Amino acid sequence: MAGAIMSTTDDISLPELNELIILVRQIHGFDFSNYTKASLKRRVLRIMQLKKLAFWELKNVLTNDQLFFQQFLDEITVNVTEMFRDPSFYKALNTQVLPYLATFQHIKIWSAGCSSGEEPYSLSILMQEAGLKSKSFIYGTDINAEMLGQAKKGIYSLRNIKSYAENYKQAGLPGTLTDHFTIMYDAASVHNELKKNTLFSVHNLISDNVFNEFQMITCRNVFIYFDSELQDKILEVFYNSLCSFGFLCLGSKETIRSEYYKKRLKVVNSRENIYQKIG
Structure with a gap:
């Protein structure tokens, strides 16, 4: 039997974004509610596209996979730096x-x-x-x-x-x-x-x-x-x-x-x- 093909999405709604914020806060204790919504949405979509995850799949893996949450955190918290930058x-x-x-x-x-x-x-x-x-x-x-x-x-x-x-x-x-x-x-x-x-x-x-x-x-x-x-x-x-x-x-x-x-x-x-x- 062929494996199921994971669905993807090019957008998520504001209610869905808020739903994700609540889920992350309740399960992992990180509160992203005061991040600018445009920036947060852009980074969540990037994760979904990189991992080929639909929104419901993203919620599922965030709930059950601590290693994935670390990857999610890496992407959301923006680790771009260099020595003597500017x-x-x-x-x-x-x-x-x-x-x-x-x-x-x-x-x-x-x-x-x-x-x-x-x-x-x-x-x-x-x-x-x-x-x-x-x-x-x-x-x-x-x-x-x-x-x-x-x-x-x-x-x-x-x-x-x-x-x-x-x-x-x-x-x-x-x-x-x-x-x-x-x-x-x-x-x-x-x-x-x-x-x-x-x-x-x-x-x-x-x-x-x-x-x-x-x-x-x-x-x-x-x-x-x-x-x-x-x-x-x-x-x-x-x-x-x-x-x-x-x-x-x-x-x-x-x-x-x-x-x-x-x-x-x-x-x-x-x-x-x-x-x-x-x-």
């Missing part, structure tokens, strides 16, 4: 933020939504080159435990490192990016001295609260996937996590819409959306 951002940190951070006795940095660790390690290199590594500690967090596993290893393909090298150069840093790695055949491992001041852990920006006090928080290319209500909720977590005169760094693709927080954060760099908490 070099102008790192230039701005180097010239406008680090001189101020240097006045603190200890510097704690939170890289939120860090994916596979490229940004926390970029920040670690930046602190090292500024002579601040000995008094700095970087926390990298993400919702995706599998990505964090890669981050903890600190091993990246040599091909990727070579592509990141141009970012490093444009950021205006000395030497080359490979100076900070041990080359192993077709891979490169982050130097242990950079790993020593870096800790990776799971943190859900949607549901988890403040876990430390920081002198700087970076969260780039994350807000754009959330609606304004969730953005405000996460801004509250960031604001309460910053020490007085600490820095919130969102990057050029993000913006703060909330008038409440606009009044409580001083603009340091409008292009890169870098803000300082008013004391």
